[in-house]
Amino acid sequence: MDKIHCGGRVVIRPSKRCAIFRFDAGPEIGGGHALRCLALAETLMRSGWMCRYAIGPGSINAVQQLMPYEKYCFQLSGKPESEINEIEGYLKGRKCDLFVVDHYGRDIHFERLCRTFAKYIMVIDDMVNRSHDADYLLNQNLGSLASSYKTLVPGTCRFFIGPQYALLRPEFYLNRLKSLARRQHERAVQRILVSFGLSETCRFTERVVKALANTSYSGYIDVVGSGEEFRKSAVFSESKKTRPRIRILRDVDDIAVLMRDADLAIGAAGSMSWERCTLGLPSLVTAIADNQRTIAHALFKAGAADVFDFDMANEDDGLAKSLAKILIDRKRVKQMSTIAADICDGLGCERVTEALGL
Incomplete structure (x- = not known):
């Protein structure tokens, strides 16, 4: 319950449902944990929830999408043994209706202690390698099975399993119809998007750019990354001189549009x-x-993507050959598009919010 002052009187009114998200972000672990938590939080807020973010050091600076929510974030020490007291100190005796844990370094021991302030606990996981004290467990990966968690969670735990529950921001669903419409027929690859996410340190991106230079591809290339190392890359600078159709983009906020307009x-x-x-x-x-x-x-097994293992390639010409092969195979490119679109429709947050029923 919240106390508000009205005309000199204290009025008690029901408080909003409160959700707290525990995640970290950074160059080593990437921004995926933060982005999927923010996606779910935004959907909950549209349903009237109040959301707060318990994050480790450096997380805000690592993910630009967190910046607008900075005043709703509170920084933790990053030490599991101290975090319970830190969260309780923030709550000041109140409870949260839902505590969401998206962290590879937290398990059943941490989650059990969170019961002192959390009515319900939801774990977001994709490792299947530790026990959890969870009322809800979400694993959005293709091929994941609820049965894999049989001995890892309470028997009463409810599961959200598979890409139909993938936690994506609304811009992906909003661009879906237009994106699929332009892929209805076989077409040549004319624009390539290269992006390895926040945890990439340029080495993979640079190898791809070099490999593309060793193919006959002459179309557009959008290279997306973040961080100082990305900005200073000599490979990207040289590529811009020799390939006028390449764009080097930092810290973009329209990745859904870039994906929509890309052919590969x-x-x-x-x-x-x-x-x-x-x-x-x-x-x-x-x-x-x-x-x-x-x-x-x-x-790869589903046919939604081709896979290249950098570890198996001692020379970049192996990657160049893989790229050259896929660039000319219009039938395969069209097939991948159709299969991929059937795997995920971008409405996972809505499904989870409705299924929670809190």
Whole structure:
């Protein structure tokens, strides 16, 4: 309950439902945890919820989409043993209706202690490697199974499993129809989007740009990244001199539009996979983190993407050959688009919000 002052009187009114999200972001772990939490939070807020963000050091500076919500964030020490007291101190004796944990470094021991202030706990996971004290568990990855968590969560836990529950911002769904319309027929690849996400340190992006230079491709290339290293890359500077149709874009806020207008994407098999699928964007993906290997394999098995393993290529000509092959295979590109669009429609946040029923 909230106390408000009205004409000198104190009036008690029912407070909004409150959700607190625990996640981190940074160059090492990327921004996927933050972005999917923000996507769900925005949907909850449209349903009347109040959302707050308990984040580790450096998270706000790492993800520009967090900037508008800075006043709703409170920074934690990053030490699991201290965070419970820190969150309780922020709440000042109040409880939150929903506590959402999206963090590889937190497990059942942390979550049990959160019961002192959380009515319900939701865990967002894609590792399936530790136990949780959760009322709800979401794993948005293709091929994930609720049965994999049988011994890891309470028997009463409710599951949201698969890309139909992928937590994406509304701009992906809003651009879906236009994106799919332009992919109805086989067409030549005329614009390529290269983006490996926040955790990439330029080495993968630079190799792709070099490899594209060793193909006959003469169309447009949009290279998206962030950070100082990306800005200072000599490879990108040289590429702009020799390829007038290449654009080097930093910290973009219209990635959905860039995906919509691209004919092929080259990137990591992380949470951006579901953004590309929503827009039916054919992709050549690689795993730049261990947890992305199962996603890459599942996308390839489904026929929604081709996979390239950087670790298996000692020379960049291997990547150039893979790119050259896919660039001329219009039938394969069209097939990937159709399959990808069937995997995810971008309405996961709405499904989760409705299913929570809180």
